[in-house]
Amino acid sequence: MHKFTFFPELPIQISEVPGLAPFNLRMIRDDLLPFGFGTKWRKAFGIFQYLQKNQIHKVLLWGAIHGNYLASFTCILRRSGITIDTIAYTRDPHLRSYNERLVRGHSHTISCYANRKEAHAVWLDKKKNYPGLSLPEFGIHVGQNLGLRSFWQELEKKISQSLDTSLDQKDANSPTNQKIKAILRMEIGSGATFLSALDYFKETSILVQGVMVGEKKETWISKREDLQKQLGLRTIAASEGQILEIVKENKSKIESEKDKVTKTVSFGKQTQVQKQWIYDFYRNTDILLEPIYSGMTMNPLLREIHEMQLSPSSVMQTSPIFYLHQGGQIQHLDLILEKEPR
Numbered sequence: 001m002h003k004f005t006f007f008p009e010l011p012i013q014i015s016e017v018p019g020l021a022p023f024n025l026r027m028i029r030d031d032l033l034p035f036g037f038g039t040k041w042r043k044a045f046g047i048f049q050y051l052q053k054n055q056i057h058k059v060l061l062w063g064a065i066h067g068n069y070l071a072s073f074t075c076i077l078r079r080s081g082i083t084i085d086t087i088a089y090t091r092d093p094h095l096r097s098y099n100e101r102l103v104r105g106h107s108h109t110i111s112c113y114a115n116r117k118e119a120h121a122v123w124l125d126k127k128k129n130y131p132g133l134s135l136p137e138f139g140i141h142v143g144q145n146l147g148l149r150s151f152w153q154e155l156e157k158k159i160s161q162s163l164d165t166s167l168d169q170k171d172a173n174s175p176t177n178q179k180i181k182a183i184l185r186m187e188i189g190s191g192a193t194f195l196s197a198l199d200y201f202k203e204t205s206i207l208v209q210g211v212m213v214g215e216k217k218e219t220w221i222s223k224r225e226d227l228q229k230q231l232g233l234r235t236i237a238a239s240e241g242q243i244l245e246i247v248k249e250n251k252s253k254i255e256s257e258k259d260k261v262t263k264t265v266s267f268g269k270q271t272q273v274q275k276q277w278i279y280d281f282y283r284n285t286d287i288l289l290e291p292i293y294s295g296m297t298m299n300p301l302l303r304e305i306h307e308m309q310l311s312p313s314s315v316m317q318t319s320p321i322f323y324l325h326q327g328g329q330i331q332h333l334d335l336i337l338e339k340e341p342r
């Protein structure tokens with residue numbers, strides 16, 4: 001038991017996506033946790049427990065000033081009584097944002113650099129004599145895994161409960177060799193959450209899947225083992241089909257070749273289409289997606305489920321997908337502003 005009262009209850013809320021009820025999809029609504037910090041609450045709580053246990057009162061953090069990581073960790077740890085020293089970076093020193101304000105407001109000291117490399121160098125130097133815990137970028141640390149493990153424990157129970165109520169009649173005519181009861185899907189940012197889940201659910205009937213956003217699959221896989229060591233996990237590999245990449249819709253090979261040439265133009269266009277899609281999704285479901293993570297993967301996920309249900313041969317083996325919405329959406333409330341007519 002911790003003596004601070006700041007940590008709120010972090011309930012696990014699983015729901016259907018409104019308007020999509022017949023689909024085999026459930027959403028784990030970590031986006032409903034306070035301030036849109038999402039699953040970062042669970043990771044930061046694990047770090048906090050580690051700090052308490054080891055009687056550490058100061059933390060040196062570094063990362064992107066507009067990101068969800070630095071905003072949530074500075075805020076949560078500061079409010080838990082920890083002294084926060086922050087090294088941040090941003091490409092645009094004049095940009096103001098929700099996350100940036102949280103970071104500045106919850107750091108006892110802060111310095112901000114124009115690029116990531118410089119900030120990293122400063123962190124490396126400062127951590128040599130730092131009288132506290134120096135957290136690597138994205139908070140990769142055993143403590144993070146401790147927080148996630150208790151989340152997975154609770155989540156496993158919740159998923160089982162929700163399967164017990166909905167699977168009874170399906171079980172009857174299901175083939176006997178069905179070992180996977182459910183799929184747990186999430187995005188891979190640093191990959192800490194995915195690797196923690198991969199480790200925890202390894203011997204269970206829940207299959208964990210991670211979706212690459214931004215980074216290339218091969219690049220990330222080359223860092224996997226090192227990440228696992230830093231998180232205190234077994235160095236187990238994900239099997240084929242557990243790490244997914246987003247395949248763009250209706251894109252012929254010729255078109256993607258063209259994209260390479262006119263990259264900036266089509267990138268801008270994509271973003272506009274994506275923004276509109278998030279806006280429409282919010283209007284239809286009351287769920288706000290975050291443009292870098294959930295907003296990138298939800299559209300392909302819905303398409304995939306739709307195709308699975310159209311194909312009669314796959315009906316038997318389709319396991320329900322539990323998608324983890326990790327939050328981060330408050331930074332992007334402008335996506336759902338009503339456009340005022342001028």
Ligand SMILES: *Cc1c(COP(=O)(O)O)cnc(C)c1O
Pocket residue numbers: 038040068069138187188189190191192193194290293294326327328329
């Ligand atoms: C941090 C974050 C992630 C990625 O988590 P990792 O453990 O770094 O892979 C995904 N979505 C949101 C909203 C996040 O804030």
